[in-house]
Amino acid sequence: MASPTPHGRGPHRGNGAREQIHLPGNTLLPLYTALGITLALMGLILSWPFVAVGGAITALCVYFWIKAAGQDYERLPRER
Numbered sequence: 001m002a003s004p005t006p007h008g009r010g011p012h013r014g015n016g017a018r019e020q021i022h023l024p025g026n027t028l029l030p031l032y033t034a035l036g037i038t039l040a041l042m043g044l045i046l047s048w049p050f051v052a053v054g055g056a057i058t059a060l061c062v063y064f065w066i067k068a069a070g071q072d073y074e075r076l077p078r079e080r
Helices: 029-045 049-074
Strands: none
Touching: 029 049
């Protein structure tokens, strides 16, 4: 009798274990990062203080986004 998933491919492994999929939590940081980039780019046309504020917003958001992703990664199970 043929196996429904030949060579261990598919959602089931040979030992019956399923691999879990990790999705990051909800956050508004990507939106704020995009707004900071937009403000900085608008500042190239309007005024240099907009570039500074947009750059600062972008830098802070990227920092907190990376920090949150690192904390999320640390909470993952260490089975491998």
